[in-house]
Amino acid sequence: VAIACHKLGLKVVAVSAAYMNPEPLKAFYAHMDAANIDLKAFSEDFYKQLTGGDLNTVLENLITIKHQTDTWLELTTLIIPGQNDDPDEIRAMSEWIYHELGPETPIHFSAFHPDHKMLNIPQTPLETLVRSRNIALETGLHYVYTGNVYYQPGDTTFCPNCQKPVIERSWYHLSKYDLSADGKCQFCGYS
Secondary structure (H helix, E strand, O other), X not given: OHHHHHHOXXXXXXXEOXXXXXXXXXXXHOOOOEEEEEOXXXXXXXXXXXXXXXXXXXXXXXXXXXXXXXXXXXXXXXEOOOOOOOHHHHHHHHHHHHHHHOOOOOEEEEEOOOOOOOOOOOXXXXXXXXXXXXXXXXXXOOOEEEEOOOOHHHHOEEOOOOOOEEEEEEOOEEEEEOEOOOOOEOOOOOO
16 A cells, blocks of 8 residues: 555555564565554553563564664654553653654653543543653653643644744644744754
8 A cells, every 4th residue: 555655646654553573564664654653651561461562572663663764753652540651661761762763753642531441540631741741851852742632832843952832733733833844943943
């Protein structure tokens, strides 16, 4: 499908948990323009107990996607109260992203809503998402967002150099765009 889309001039985005064997992973992402990968937690116990997978495979695959393909990479972590919301875990995850994938790798911290087999867990408080976002920013990540909630700073892209808002969103509506045609901040020229 990706090859057919490319022949028509269409871009292709994969949404995945990156839980693949190395060879199919490389073959698949050779045809992806962008990917949003669920980094579900930064705990081996979480992966084993809640997903039946393992964290190390996902981390190795994220490194491969970032450094061995031309795929634009973004991450999403669904923050589940009592499961993967510990500030130390968020800090360790953010530091790993900074060192292994680079500070320009966007991450989205999304709110959990009770559903299906997890009805006994409450919705993620906005304060938890804001705290997670702040931790990630403190570690040096440039593009940290919040999802499944309305929080204007968490919907906004700030220039890493001058800290001015360059893209403002309200849910899925783009309300401000202060980037040049070649992707530079219109305030300071940062690319």
